[in-house]
Amino acid sequence: MTEFGKALAVTETAIPGLLLADLPVHGDSRGWFKENWQREKMVAAGLPDFGPVQNNISFNDAIGTTRGIHAEPWDKWVSVATGRIFGAWVDLREGPSFGTVFTAEIDPSQAIFVPRGVGNAYQTLEPDTAYVYLVNDHWSADAEYSFLNLADETAAIQWPIPLSEVEISAKDHAHPRLADVTPIPAKKTLIIGAGGQLGHALRAHFGEAAEYEYVGRDELDLSDESFPSARRWRDYATIINAAAYTAVDKAETAEGRADAWAANVTGVAALAKIAVDNGITLVHVSSDYVFDGTKVGEYTETDSVRPLGVYGQTKAAGDALVSTVPRHYIIRTSWVIGEGNNFVRTMASLAERGIDPRVVDDQVGRLTFTTDLAAAIAHLLDGDAEPGIYNLSSTGEPQSWADIAREVFSAVGHDRARVTGVTTEEYFGSADAPVAPRPRNSVLDLSKIIATGFTPLDGTAHLRDYLRR
Template sequence: MTEYGKPLRATPTPIPGLVVWELPVHGDSRGWFKENWQREKMTAAGLPDFGPVQNNISFNDAVGTTRGIHAEPWDKWVSLATGRIFGAWVDLREGPTFGAVFTCELDPSRAIFVPRGVGNAYQTLEADTAYTYLVNDHWSPDASYTFLNLADETAAVDWPIPLADAELSAKDAAHPGLAEVTPVPPRKTLVIGASGQLGRALHAEFGDAAHVEYATRADLDLSSPDLTTARRWREYDTIINAGAYTAVDGAETASGRSDAWAANVTGVAALAQIATDNQLTLVHVSSDYVFDGTLNRPYREDDAISPLGVYGQTKAAGDALVSTVRRHYIVRTSWVIGEGKNFVRTMASLAERGVDPKVVDDQIGRLTFTDDLARGIRHLLTRRAAYGTYNLTGAGQPTSWADVARRVFELTGHDPARVTGVSTEEYFASATAPVAPRPRNSLLDLERMEHTGFVPAEADERLRAYLGT
């Protein structure tokens, strides 16, 4: 019997993410009324903002109608309009709770949120029972389902009406037992820009797990008009965009400007739209170049952007697009060092070859190594930190590029006095190609990132390790 007047309340179950919800139902002599789905109230009370896109209604006119244990590739909100059912849920996802079982009765005053990969089955306890499914993906014949036999001896569901007396389909009666079920893998993570220095570090951090995919530009063209159908995006949970146009000076040329806007803005806009349409988390790597470098303190995440050159302008525009995605992380960094050609490798090579370089000494910042950047990105995702922008660089004392060069010379056994510090203007005085303006202050405040529990690595210690000293 439907219970009236209950407050909205969530009750977790032994299956992670499977949550029973008590719903307020208001009734009188005319009947009853309830808010079956109320996004603002329910998400405030802890229901995931799962973004339903389809509403299905199932009607059962006979007691004992039993619908088999199906794990669908979407999240599901199940509630009743009339009648009463017995529900059984079995965790069919990869992980330590695989095979866990939960059962309870549902009526119009009680609903349940069923996460993707949890098998669900329902047995009608009253005639003329109708229940609704809100799901966050459109039904597709290409969708992948996982099934479990209703009579599986391991799950051992105690059906109120014995299956021998129930109404069920031949297909449901023939589904495999738990020992034969392939666990449902987690939603996928896609790393874009996998061939770049950060992409390679992300590959090392996340490894070759089956649910993590790596895409180069040849694998996935962000400028393609078919991008929205290039993958079944609802099978993904996270996109990490490690690809970008990073030729700072090249962006000041006619062709480079076009390429920078295409990669850093147009491509990012496409990813932002896909993430929004499919309820994905979008991780985007930003840059200190979105600031003009005129502050006399480290830049915080909420400081006003004011880019000086084309590259910074495209990164700022990309940040603005990503910030419209509800589930987003903008990871702002500076002075990135990874595998391949970079400033540290160049200085080490000059030291070894006996070249005494002139290096800029009026730009201040901290080195950031791609391994630590990848580690920080994984930390945000694993900890489910609050969405938004986070600064992430190496920690320690601020340095100039000339200071870094001297340290490289010293750590590789050469005289740091061979490095001569010069101003930015002096360094580029003889340049014949366009030169992008640089922020003089590239220091980023790390407090917000540290509050998530992440400990940024000391830049000097990482430099030592990078050089193998």
């Protein structure tokens, strides 16, 4: 008998992410009505916004019809339209809860959210039972499935009607015991741009575990039109986009402008759509070049973007696209230093070779070290921080490029006075190719990311450590 008048309520079970829900059912002499899935109310009650794309119904004539145990690589919202079932769920995901069992009787006044990788089975307790389930992916032969035998002795499910008395399909009879089950792996994190400075730091931070996948431009190019079909995206929980077109001066040329927009906007638009369509968390690295540098004081995350050149315009456009993803992190950085060719290494080389450089002294900011950037990304993801924009650089007094060059010279044992400060106009005055306009003030306010519990590195101290390494 269906229970009428329940309040919408969600209860956790022994299996992580498996959520049992009571549903309000309204009935009278004519029958009953319920909202089987109502996104706004149910997400507010604690159910995930899992984005169903398909609704299936399995109608069962007889009492005792038994099906399962099947674990698929997608989420399911299971309910009953008519009749009643005994449901059994077994966690078949990799991890400490593997093999955990939960059972419950489900009538039309209840439903259960079954997360990806949790095995699902049921036995009908009334004739003419309609078993209904919404799923958030389409069936695919390439997907990874897992199965468990209904009679597994370790799970030891107490079926109301003994399995010897019910009809079970040959396939379900043949499923393996728990000891032989292939667990469904966790969703992966994809790092795009793994060959760059930040990509190297992310690999060093996250390591080589199977849940992390690293791709360089040769393997996955955001500007390639075929990129959206390059992966089964439902297998990913997070994408970290460390790829970008960063040749700021070349971006001012006709060819460079096209390349910058292709990589930083068109490719990012495709990436954002993939994230929206598949419920993926998208991490995107942005730049101080989205600002014009005219502000007095530090730039906050809420300041309006006012890019000066093509590179800054494409980064600002990319940020706007990423912000449409429900779960996104846009990390705004300045003056990035990591493995590979960069300003700090160039200055150290000049010092050792006896060359006295002229360095711009009217652009002010702070360095951002890729090791700190990788750690900040991991911190935001691990801490389940509020989605949005976060500024990140090192801490300490803002410096000009000339100030930093002098710090480098001193750190490698040379005279700071060998560095001569010049204006931006003086430095680029004799250039015979297009020069991108630079923001004069690139100083970022760091209070938002510090409030999450992350402590950025001191710029001067880390610069010396970097040069020692």
